[in-house]
Amino acid sequence: MPTHTIALLAGDGIGPEITAEAVKILQLVETRNDVRFDLKPALFGAAAYFETGKSFPEETIAICDKADAILKGPIGLSHEESKKIPVDEQPERGGLLPMRKRYDTYANFRPVYLPRALAHFSPLRPEIIGDGIDFIIIRELVGGLYFGRKDSGIDDAGRRYVHETLEYNEDQIRRALEIAFQLAQKRKKRLHNVHKSNVLKSSVLWNEVLEEVRSDYPEIAVEHILVDAAATYLCLEPTRFDVMVMENMFGDILSDQGGGILGSLGLMPSACIGPEKSYYEPSHGSAPDIAGQGIANPYSMLGSVAMMLEMSFDMEQEARNLWQAMQAVFSAGFTTPDLARRGDDEKKISTAEFGDKVVEELGRLPPP
Ligand code: IPM
Ligand code: MG
Numbered sequence: 001m002p003t004h005t006i007a008l009l010a011g012d013g014i015g016p017e018i019t020a021e022a023v024k025i026l027q028l029v030e031t032r033n034d035v036r037f038d039l040k041p042a043l044f045g046a047a048a049y050f051e052t053g054k055s056f057p058e059e060t061i062a063i064c065d066k067a068d069a070i071l072k073g074p075i076g077l078s079h080e081e082s083k084k085i086p087v088d089e090q091p092e093r094g095g096l097l098p099m100r101k102r103y104d105t106y107a108n109f110r111p112v113y114l115p116r117a118l119a120h121f122s123p124l125r126p127e128i129i130g131d132g133i134d135f136i137i138i139r140e141l142v143g144g145l146y147f148g149r150k151d152s153g154i155d156d157a158g159r160r161y162v163h164e165t166l167e168y169n170e171d172q173i174r175r176a177l178e179i180a181f182q183l184a185q186k187r188k189k190r191l192h193n194v195h196k197s198n199v200l201k202s203s204v205l206w207n208e209v210l211e212e213v214r215s216d217y218p219e220i221a222v223e224h225i226l227v228d229a230a231a232t233y234l235c236l237e238p239t240r241f242d243v244m245v246m247e248n249m250f251g252d253i254l255s256d257q258g259g260g261i262l263g264s265l266g267l268m269p270s271a272c273i274g275p276e277k278s279y280y281e282p283s284h285g286s287a288p289d290i291a292g293q294g295i296a297n298p299y300s301m302l303g304s305v306a307m308m309l310e311m312s313f314d315m316e317q318e319a320r321n322l323w324q325a326m327q328a329v330f331s332a333g334f335t336t337p338d339l340a341r342r343g344d345d346e347k348k349i350s351t352a353e354f355g356d357k358v359v360e361e362l363g364r365l366p367p368p
Pocket of ligand 2: 252253256283
């Protein structure tokens, strides 16, 4: 029987609560499929820092290095609490970015998926949502401003200054674009290239490389859109998009806008794909304000499980089943308090109850 080792990093804030629901799903998936998951819990983020002095401690690195995939909860603390940790060890800079770099997870898939069962969560008007919204942002994840050279100090005039560099080479751009073209090929054969070539030279190079990659994908219709205009059209006409590709920082910002379109970042799972190892995580933060209350929706974490089943373990059908099971729970009118929108007609249940309902629905679908 195939066995997959999964490093399980629950993270901070609501992380442990929503990770517990992911475990329930994985256990059910084991009973329905010819597969075993060897779950290896490890500390990561602020939880790891307070225990070991590091956000991405050696023991966790060793577990992740050996794992077939990593399932990671959100990390981070409130603005005030973060100050208790030295800047370079704060969970984002000390944990998350080093993890992305270590596993070279260059392609970040962020689906913005709003089927009918979820439409009521969106702040957009029904005529804008139409038959539903379904696009994927491919965000380059290990280049650009995030990983460029940085320098700060005092300039000749005695002023504090900082330099942060937006760096890309053609190979980094090419491999991210390849992923986007391949995805467009599998979907609707349409690709929106998001850039800022009227100002940034990095976008000029990006677009040059795009023209080269494009010649291998003659069937794909490419549309170019400036990042600022893309922000507008994501609100006005989100259904025009299918696959979007962009550099790291643009993707950070526009994918959160994707969460706004859905009505919550809690509806945004993601996959971070590297050449050898991939990790899966909700796109949102650790929501310390609602942590420990059992009111956070586990959808983003369970969606990340679905993406892991599909992308790391080739379990496409079971991934589809899991998506369907989650829709079924929403369609039946259940939600968690953090997402509640409709008012009294929604049946509010806890994080764990939501997970149980998904388990129930998935259990009802025929195993692959
Ligand atoms: C994300 C997050 C991270 C990022 C933070 C936590 C460093 O916002 O995954 O989008 O900026 O990439
Ligand atoms: Mg972000």
